Amino acid sequence: MNAPSPRVSGPFSGLKVIDLTRVLAGPYCTMLLADFGADVIKVEMPKRGDDARHIGPFIEEKSTYFMSLNRGKRSIALNLKDEADRATFDTLLETADVVVENYRPGAFEKLGYDWDTLHKRFPSLILASASGFGQTGPYSKKPAYDMVVQAMGGIMSLTGHEGNPPTRVGSSIGDIGAGLFTAIGVASALYHREKTGEATRIDVSMLDCQVAILENGIARYLATGQIPGPLGSRHPSIAPFQAFATADQHIVIAAGNDILFARMAKAIGALDLIDDDRFADNELRRHNVEVLSEAMETTLKTQSAAHWLKILDEAGIPSGPINNVEQVLQDPQVIARNMVIETNDPEIGTVKMPGNPIKLSAFTDPTERPPAPALDGDRDDILAEIVRSNT
Amino acid sequence: MNAPSPRVSGPFSGLKVIDLTRVLAGPYCTMLLADFGADVIKVEMPKRGDDARHIGPFIEEKSTYFMSLNRGKRSIALNLKDEADRATFDTLLETADVVVENYRPGAFEKLGYDWDTLHKRFPSLILASASGFGQTGPYSKKPAYDMVVQAMGGIMSLTGHEGNPPTRVGSSIGDIGAGLFTAIGVASALYHREKTGEATRIDVSMLDCQVAILENGIARYLATGQIPGPLGSRHPSIAPFQAFATADQHIVIAAGNDILFARMAKAIGALDLIDDDRFADNELRRHNVEVLSEAMETTLKTQSAAHWLKILDEAGIPSGPINNVEQVLQDPQVIARNMVIETNDPEIGTVKMPGNPIKLSAFTDPTERPPAPALDGDRDDILAEIVRSNT
Numbered sequence: 001m002n003a004p005s006p007r008v009s010g011p012f013s014g015l016k017v018i019d020l021t022r023v024l025a026g027p028y029c030t031m032l033l034a035d036f037g038a039d040v041i042k043v044e045m046p047k048r049g050d051d052a053r054h055i056g057p058f059i060e061e062k063s064t065y066f067m068s069l070n071r072g073k074r075s076i077a078l079n080l081k082d083e084a085d086r087a088t089f090d091t092l093l094e095t096a097d098v099v100v101e102n103y104r105p106g107a108f109e110k111l112g113y114d115w116d117t118l119h120k121r122f123p124s125l126i127l128a129s130a131s132g133f134g135q136t137g138p139y140s141k142k143p144a145y146d147m148v149v150q151a152m153g154g155i156m157s158l159t160g161h162e163g164n165p166p167t168r169v170g171s172s173i174g175d176i177g178a179g180l181f182t183a184i185g186v187a188s189a190l191y192h193r194e195k196t197g198e199a200t201r202i203d204v205s206m207l208d209c210q211v212a213i214l215e216n217g218i219a220r221y222l223a224t225g226q227i228p229g230p231l232g233s234r235h236p237s238i239a240p241f242q243a244f245a246t247a248d249q250h251i252v253i254a255a256g257n258d259i260l261f262a263r264m265a266k267a268i269g270a271l272d273l274i275d276d277d278r279f280a281d282n283e284l285r286r287h288n289v290e291v292l293s294e295a296m297e298t299t300l301k302t303q304s305a306a307h308w309l310k311i312l313d314e315a316g317i318p319s320g321p322i323n324n325v326e327q328v329l330q331d332p333q334v335i336a337r338n339m340v341i342e343t344n345d346p347e348i349g350t351v352k353m354p355g356n357p358i359k360l361s362a363f364t365d366p367t368e369r370p371p372a373p374a375l376d377g378d379r380d381d382i383l384a385e386i387v388r389s390n391t
Numbered sequence: 392m393n394a395p396s397p398r399v400s401g402p403f404s405g406l407k408v409i410d411l412t413r414v415l416a417g418p419y420c421t422m423l424l425a426d427f428g429a430d431v432i433k434v435e436m437p438k439r440g441d442d443a444r445h446i447g448p449f450i451e452e453k454s455t456y457f458m459s460l461n462r463g464k465r466s467i468a469l470n471l472k473d474e475a476d477r478a479t480f481d482t483l484l485e486t487a488d489v490v491v492e493n494y495r496p497g498a499f500e501k502l503g504y505d506w507d508t509l510h511k512r513f514p515s516l517i518l519a520s521a522s523g524f525g526q527t528g529p530y531s532k533k534p535a536y537d538m539v540v541q542a543m544g545g546i547m548s549l550t551g552h553e554g555n556p557p558t559r560v561g562s563s564i565g566d567i568g569a570g571l572f573t574a575i576g577v578a579s580a581l582y583h584r585e586k587t588g589e590a591t592r593i594d595v596s597m598l599d600c601q602v603a604i605l606e607n608g609i610a611r612y613l614a615t616g617q618i619p620g621p622l623g624s625r626h627p628s629i630a631p632f633q634a635f636a637t638a639d640q641h642i643v644i645a646a647g648n649d650i651l652f653a654r655m656a657k658a659i660g661a662l663d664l665i666d667d668d669r670f671a672d673n674e675l676r677r678h679n680v681e682v683l684s685e686a687m688e689t690t691l692k693t694q695s696a697a698h699w700l701k702i703l704d705e706a707g708i709p710s711g712p713i714n715n716v717e718q719v720l721q722d723p724q725v726i727a728r729n730m731v732i733e734t735n736d737p738e739i740g741t742v743k744m745p746g747n748p749i750k751l752s753a754f755t756d757p758t759e760r761p762p763a764p765a766l767d768g769d770r771d772d773i774l775a776e777i778v779r780s781n782t
Contacts, residue, residue, distance in 0.1 A: 012579065152713075180571040325609055357572050
């Protein structure tokens, strides 16, 4: 079951993952597995491949979206409705530790790969399924995308400014949330198999994951009976904990307790806030947050964001700029933490992308990762390995 | 190293986790570990305990926020600056598999528990640290909260409507993202230890995690050089993939490819959209998204959300309502998937909260979980177990 040549080293080195996933949720999960050293083999539809290959932005007709989600994986094109290709696929499964798929529930089963059959034929194989609504329940067979589960899962009802049109979370948290929970499922199942020999099937629903990351909103609703609405840039239970206008641009200040609040007021030279009864503790500040914000902004608007951030930083107040993507990629901390890494694409050269945020002392954290594969680009290697492992 | 009595069954049953974390990111991670069967022992500051105990909303002066993050854990109060308490803590570590902490970097070290010392004394102990900026880099020692890393990590620059004030993601994705990545780290490290005997240290930064979930924004910026801004309710690369007004309330429609687009247009009776050259493929629809949205809303505004959702559903178009928290908790799929579970608090009775979204075939998925612990509520049991394991 060892990968043929050492790839990126990590806790999953030596594991083989068969990756039937497309677009975002599944590929995000298997990217994490590849980052941790697993040999991830993408099994793609002949000719078309992963849909993400056709979603922009493109550089020289290659999707950087696809590249950033599939670094360090390998690719073979197989049509699972074709007999010969199915035989190849089955041989792949024999040598695999994990299959990850994000078909619509029922589709993989229709191809003959239901869990019971798989588990009987390949008793040590783990199967992870990520789908819109999960393998069970009344919506199971319905189609879903990120946008749909963001809407149905409630996060959109908490995001945005009151009275405005609905607001989507700016990154695809519906997909990525499911990718993260699926990765936790796979890692846990690998641990369980290593310890007991038992392989398990993992069933993750994008909608479920949205519910699981809502917690504050749910606690508020269940405690008060009031349906929480959008709060703009504010935290629902803590004040001041939000964005504030300065002379040039917004900054965030999170002075979450009485000590920090007093220190913040002193730092920005708004001493009157400290003795104001309306702001004496968090409950009062939360209740009077409109007045408090106005009072703070009266001071903050007299100087630039850079001015205030320096002062707040020196006073140890949690605060920061609202960075755009360009600023994030140039941030000294982000760079120092190796969170902007490179891949070297054979056709278009260096492509930067986010690094792996899980730093393990037992492994190096490469500044360069292998590029995403060409469609069917590793066929010969993969087939040769199958032959070798069968002789 | 076995927990004394069978708790919730799962892949981590039999593992002991010492949990020094507070508020959200760390407790969210250890909640996932407890949901999977680990015996999670919260070590809390005497008298005050986890800060989240003091963050509302409250029912009868008990924080439901705290409850929803700490179900199924146990609690002992220890002052790690007190000699006798440190001795107890050290004995706990002897029997533990994992320590999770979210102190400001340097603080746990100052107490004498730097990784090198820990690793020498307890060679099989895994240490997971979640912090605002990570254990290394120029900002390492700075304080951070969810709000700060949402701002600095770029997700706020992509969220909201152009021209509006900044918009925070409505749930604490800065904390929860870090909790999820830390859980992946712990599960991976457990697998690695089981396989090789080696324990590792995990270092997760909230800011890094924000960068890791930005991917689409980063790919867009690096491919085009343009800094992506907020997109309201729209997807950046796919159209139509957004919220639309109907006669009564907004719904989302995600008709992400040509086939779905044509089927959607037919379903809502807007056949003219199909033959319109401006909407012939995704690139064109994305380019002409304003005109397209207006055209679609002209039709959609003639009927209610319920009317359209039924029609779209029958046509197999990914679509859905924008649910608020109350609607989420009543959704038949959410309920069928056991995503609303109960705990039975000894003082206030039944408290509902989100379930575990990772469903494993090898384990049951309880509809009731043990409640969150009272501060120091398990002291006697925990101390008795230590004595027992030392004799």
